[in-house]
Amino acid sequence: xxxxxxxxxxxxxxxxxxxxxxxxxxxxxxxxxxxxxxxxxxxxxxxxxxxxxxxxxxxxxxxxxxxxxxxxxxxxxxxxxxxxxxxxxxxxxxxxxxxxxxxxxxxxxxxxx
Amino acid sequence: xxxxxxxxxxxxxxxxxxxxxxxxxxxxxxxxxxxxxxxxxxxxxxxxxxxxxxxxxxxxxxxxxxxxxxxxxxxxxxxxxxxxxxxxxxxxxxxxxxxxxxxxxxxxxxxxxx
Numbered sequence: 001x002x003x004x005x006x007x008x009x010x011x012x013x014x015x016x017x018x019x020x021x022x023x024x025x026x027x028x029x030x031x032x033x034x035x036x037x038x039x040x041x042x043x044x045x046x047x048x049x050x051x052x053x054x055x056x057x058x059x060x061x062x063x064x065x066x067x068x069x070x071x072x073x074x075x076x077x078x079x080x081x082x083x084x085x086x087x088x089x090x091x092x093x094x095x096x097x098x099x100x101x102x103x104x105x106x107x108x109x110x111x112x113x
Numbered sequence: 114x115x116x117x118x119x120x121x122x123x124x125x126x127x128x129x130x131x132x133x134x135x136x137x138x139x140x141x142x143x144x145x146x147x148x149x150x151x152x153x154x155x156x157x158x159x160x161x162x163x164x165x166x167x168x169x170x171x172x173x174x175x176x177x178x179x180x181x182x183x184x185x186x187x188x189x190x191x192x193x194x195x196x197x198x199x200x201x202x203x204x205x206x207x208x209x210x211x212x213x214x215x216x217x218x219x220x221x222x223x224x225x226x227x
Binding site for chain 1: 117144146148152153154155156157158161163168169204206208210211212213214215216217218219220221
């Protein structure tokens with residue numbers, strides 16, 4: 001069963017506006033979360049992470065928010081640019097499983113010029 | 114720095130044939146992961162190695178799948194015999210092996226079984 005879920009397969013946003021990508025998880029033991037970005041015919045590349053001791057982490061235009069009580073995280077991209085058009089995967093890990101990550105099914109973001 | 118290198122990039126073969134996918138992790142990385150990407154399940158972990166030793170292979174779908182890591186710089190994922198439902202993109206990733214370290218992915222092998 002999917003422990004990490006991305007319920008929106010796709011999202012379209014106008015250039016300059018905010019993109020919000022959502023991710024839910026079921027395992028309350030997860031304590032480290034990541035977002036990856038994937039372009040066609042390429043492998044996923046790491047974008048941003050957050051540990052469970054924080055509720056927000058920011059890197060330039062990208063901010064990840066974590067709501068542990070709701071088992072929910074989101075990625076905000078402000079402002080969105082056409083080059084942000086890609087598939088975004090969220091992933092989660094727990095200390096007890098060491099190095100293993102659980103990935104969602106991905107959300108395809110299209111930023112319209 | 115060279116990233117994770119996978120070969121071949123594309124593989125088309127007939128059902129029943131043996132398929133071997135190859136991966137060279139980033140030098141110095143102690144953990145290596147094999148994933149399969151499908152629409153339904155996203156990135157699905159098949160197996161991962163730590164210091165060349167398989168740690169968790171519970172994601173390997175069937176006995177037709179096997180993976181080896183004979184040394185720190187090379188790993189293979191083999192499917193024998195292959196079936197059409199094995200068609201997917203297979204990714205290899207590596208990381209330093211410490212907890213809370215992002216994984217670095219190769220560009221994948223697109224496998225088509227006819």
